[in-house]
Amino acid sequence: MIAAWVRELSSDDPLAGLEVGEVPEPVAPAHWSVVDVRAAALNHHDLWSLRGVGLRAEQLPMVLGTDAAGVVDGREVVVHGVVGGPSGHGVGPDEPRSLLSERYPGTLAERVAVPTWNLVDKPAELSFVEAACLPTAWLTAYRMLFTTGGAVPGQRVLVQGAGGGVATAAVLLGAAAGLEVVVTSRDAERRERALRLGAAAAVESGARVPRADLVLETVGRATWSHSMRSVRPGGTVVVAGATSGDPDAAELTRLFFQEITVRGVTMGSKQDLEQLLAFLARTGVRPLVDATYPLADARAALARLAAGTQFGKIVLTT
Structure with missing residues (x-):
């Protein structure tokens, strides 16, 4: 499958270590699911990862991305990107909290494996692109x-x-x-x-x-x-x-x-995400999308994010 991933770390030029290409298919252990990603939003976390902040050389290669919306067995879902911590769902209570793309491959891919507990129903009122902007x-x-x-x-x-x-x-x-x-x-x-x-x-x-x-x-x-x-x-x-x-x-x-x-505050809980989705579905408020790119153009999308010229979210679609 196609993904955007970190080949090597570079504090001076984060895009130097970025690769966009084929990676192995994700494997879902017990209590995990594989999501067919329809849209994944970029965050500055992705650029920090390329610089080596929160990511070590021995963890490479690592697929980038924390935010996504997609489909699992016909169910339209939004991914809550926090894995581990006190809840321990899918990984056990002793594993420290992390975001997707830190300990486990992230969402800038055609498919991503996540704890099943981390999946939240996507409201029909929101598109996949809009929903991917939220987590x-x-x-x-x-x-x-x-x-x-x-x-x-x-x-x-x-x-x-x-x-x-x-x-x-x-x-x-x-x-x-x-x-x-x-x-x-x-x-x-x-x-x-x-x-x-x-x-x-x-x-x-x-x-x-x-x-x-x-x-x-x-x-x-x-x-x-x-x-x-x-x-x-x-x-x-x-x-x-x-x-x-x-x-x-x-x-x-x-x-x-x-x-x-x-x-x-660091991120938010799964319950917060459920409430946020309901808020947007009922009020008509929608995230501001700066630009969308196909996943294969992830380098151009990340370059726009690094330039700081965007106003709103940058989203990759598959």
């Missing part, structure tokens, strides 16, 4: 907003960085749920796009904003101080990344004096 960035945004952040209609949410996949999802989900979403970005075009997607306001990074009930933080050092200044006393900051590095100062004095809650 990483959209799932993270959903968990940040609702499961961990506890956002309710009428609250103000500050989203740091308007261009990323999590931020874009948060704007669309938040607006549909009746939240007042304020986004920040250094880029005027991205601010304008966020407004068109439903943000109530879009401002320059670091600009003064009304105090927010909830702040979604994925940037880190470049925005942390602004996040801490912008959340209301007793409010919550939910962190799901630090693309600009760790903050130079945690601002603990402000944190304890104003009784701010800081909570971390």
